Amino acid sequence: MSLDCRPLTAGVVITMAGELDATNAAQLVSYIGRVRQPGQPVVLDLGGLTFMDSSGLHVLLRVHDEVGRQGGVLHLAAVTDLPARLLQITGVWDAFPIHPSTEAAITALSSPPSPAPHQRRLP
Numbered sequence: 520m521s522l523d524c525r526p527l528t529a530g531v532v533i534t535m536a537g538e539l540d541a542t543n544a545a546q547l548v549s550y551i552g553r554v555r556q557p558g559q560p561v562v563l564d565l566g567g568l569t570f571m572d573s574s575g576l577h578v579l580l581r582v583h584d585e586v587g588r589q590g591g592v593l594h595l596a597a598v599t600d601l602p603a604r605l606l607q608i609t610g611v612w613d614a615f616p617i618h619p620s621t622e623a624a625i626t627a628l629s630s631p632p633s634p635a636p637h638q639r640r641l642p
Contacts, residue, residue, distance in 0.1 A: 520535060520536065520538055520539055520546065521536045521567075521603070522535055522546075523582060524550075527562075527625065527628065529559055529560065529628060530555075530559040530561060530562065530591070531554055531559065531561055531562070532564055532596075532621055532624075532625070533561065533563050533564065534566075534567065534621075535563060535565055535568050535607045536567030536568065536626055537567070537568070537569060538558065538570040538571070539568055539570070539575035539602075540570065540574055540575055541568075541574040544575055546612070547578050548581065548582065549584075556568065556588070558588040558589055558591055559591050560586075560591050560592045560632055561582070561586050561591060561592075561594065561596070562594045562595075562596055562618075562621060562624045562625065563579075563593065563595050563596065563601055564597055564621045564624075565598045565599075566594045566596070566598075566599065566620075568598075569601070571605055572605075575602075575605075576592065576599060576611060577606055579593075579615070580614070583614065591614060593615060593637075594615070594616045594617075594618060594620040595615045595616070595617045596618045596619075596624040597618075597619070597620055599623060610618055
């Protein structure tokens with residue numbers, strides 16, 4: 520697995536390529552811990568990820584919880600093929616903000632969140 524980081528005004532984009540499994544899951548946790556700032560969003564670009572097993576899924580959930588506890592949000596971008604299938608069949612797909620591309624995720628970071636339906640103001 521290869522990892523690359525690009526800082527944003529608010530948050531960071533981490534690009535992953537290769538395979539995420541039991542042999543390198545701890546490497547991803549350590550890398551994310553080093554490059555992210557508490558309270559800031561993290562975008563994981565999974566477009567180059569060709570394989571992910573249950574260890575990888577566990578890492579994503581663990582990082583999601585940790586980032587959330589510190590006031591940030593973990594966004595997934597460009598999730599395709601086997602990683603997408605694993606997220607879907609395990610029911611985890613809906614636990615993450617998932618974007619079709621890294622650019623879409625970055626755009627979402629700069630957009631204010633939509634209020635919940637009961638909080639929307641009437642015209």
